[in-house]
Amino acid sequence: MKNFKTIALALVVVLSTLSVTAQTKKINTAASTINWVGKKVTGAHEGTINLKDGALVFKGKKLIGGTFNVNMNSITVTDLKAGQGKEKLEGHLKADDFFGTDKFATATLVFKKVVTKAANLYTVTGDLTIKGITKPVTFDLATTTNTATTNVVIDRTKYDIKYGSGSFFDSLGDKAINDDFNLAVALKF
Numbered sequence: 488m489k490n491f492k493t494i495a496l497a498l499v500v501v502l503s504t505l506s507v508t509a510q511t512k513k514i515n516t517a518a519s520t521i522n523w524v525g526k527k528v529t530g531a532h533e534g535t536i537n538l539k540d541g542a543l544v545f546k547g548k549k550l551i552g553g554t555f556n557v558n559m560n561s562i563t564v565t566d567l568k569a570g571q572g573k574e575k576l577e578g579h580l581k582a583d584d585f586f587g588t589d590k591f592a593t594a595t596l597v598f599k600k601v602v603t604k605a606a607n608l609y610t611v612t613g614d615l616t617i618k619g620i621t622k623p624v625t626f627d628l629a630t631t632t633n634t635a636t637t638n639v640v641i642d643r644t645k646y647d648i649k650y651g652s653g654s655f656f657d658s659l660g661d662k663a664i665n666d667d668f669n670l671a672v673a674l675k676f
Contacts, residue, residue, distance in 0.1 A: 509551065512633075514541035518675040521557065526665040527651070532576060537561035539593060543635060543676060550609050550630055553598040559588040584650040591618045599623070607631065617646040635674040640667050 516538045524533045541555035562580050567573040581588040600612040607630045615624040626639040643649075644666045651664035 508546050510545050511542050512545065512676040514538060514543070514555070515675045516540060520671075520673045522671045523562075523668055524671075525668040528663050531566075532564055533566045534562060534564040534577075536563070538674075541674070543630075543674070544598075549603065550601050550611075550628070550635075552601065553596075553611070553613070555596040557594040557596075558592070559586050559594055560592055562586065562588070585648055587618055596624070611637075615641070617641075617643075618648070620646045622646065633676055635672075635676070637670075637672045639670045639672065641670065642666050643668055 519538055519541075521536045521538065522533065523536060524531055537558045539556040539558045542553060543550060544552035560581065562577065564573050564576045564580075567576060580586060583590075586594075595616045596613050598611055598613045602610045604610050604627060609628050609630070610625065611628050612623055612625045614621050622645045624639065624641060626637050628635055628637045
């Protein structure tokens, strides 16, 4: 019985030490940005999308985790003006053949593995869920005391977004849309 009490006490001390050293830093969603670029044979479109919430987890100064929720209904096109195709493209991106935001209003990213690449630079592997489909994604993330930045390339076809994909449809010609889209993420916390 005495050994059990000693083990239980030791376990409490270890767990309380771990919880004290891990620090969760909430993302300032109003000051953070996600810019997207989607390319096609004849050009590209770009825009923004907003974080709903998110947090990075540090142990001391070392990044050890993170979780993010993105408001898919906030997707906007910034390279077109109102009345010149902006509303049409935004509607199409929210439709079922792209992100289906009526059914899938939130996309999520949960860090699964964080490896230090250099001082304040990490290679992150996480589970990205878009349209209810979860796939792994890997990217480099740079941090400072109160910011983090990354560029992520995502293959949309892995999330059943096949519209205009030359990988799935023949004879698209100059209507083909690249499977990959890019996200430039700047986080403040």
